[in-house]
Amino acid sequence: MPPRDAETTKARILGAALSEFAGHGHAGGRIERIAKAAGTNVRMIYAYYGGKDQLFDAALTKAITSMAAAVPPRPDDLAAWAGDLFDYHRREPTTLRITMWAQLERPRSASEPMDSYLAKTTAVSAAESAPLTAVDLLVLIYAVAQAWYLSPVGLLRSDGRDPEDPARVAEHREAVVTAVTRMLNAGGNG
The missing domain is CATH 1.10.357 (Tetracycline Repressor; domain 2)
Known part of the structure; x- marks a missing residue:
């Protein structure tokens, strides 16, 4: 098994979170769906982002800063x-x-x-x-x-x-x- 790449995993989680939250909002977004879409587990999401609120905020910030750059x-x-x-x-x-x-x-x-x-x-x-x-x-x-x-x-x-x-x-x-x-x-x- 190849070594885990934390930055790649975090990026996959953030991409999946952006898609999930854009489609369902904070209240309707599900951490389990994000984990599945990112090819990881719920524990890694909490380890990297702390919780649903912080993950939503990180996804929002990524979306806005990406738009500002583009x-x-x-x-x-x-x-x-x-x-x-x-x-x-x-x-x-x-x-x-x-x-x-x-x-x-x-x-x-x-x-x-x-x-x-x-x-x-x-x-x-x-x-x-x-x-x-x-x-x-x-x-x-x-x-x-x-x-x-x-x-x-x-x-x-x-x-x-x-x-x-x-x-x-x-x-x-x-x-x-x-x-x-x-x-x-x-x-x-x-």
Whole structure:
């Protein structure tokens, strides 16, 4: 039997936890399913992460920091950044899902790591001017970029079109970029 690689096992656990918690939330997530998906046992999860709460928080942090690394703010083009965020959520829906569960079930854990917030607001501050603050801009850009994915499917289908149709998705992405461009121009931020 090959020697155990703790870092590899921890990474497998974290990946399985992210999938489990994004699908079922903190309350519905099951440590036994995570262990099975990670190819380990429950004892190792508790040894590495301490418990379900800490594992959820670690999975949430991983999801958010991965998104921050993959889609860093673009202070020179915040509208394009909104499009990048839209694309990221399409590619990686688990990030949005686990953050929504965290907002519902563990709001204290739902805070993005403060250093990530500070980095983003510092980057955006360079592009920002009154009347919107960097925090206001970040909140609005995230809201616009995520709106499609948080809208009820019935509403998205109410015009008779398939919300998953690639042409429809492309139209919505363009609407996201246009909305942020107009918001920035109206606020004196672009």
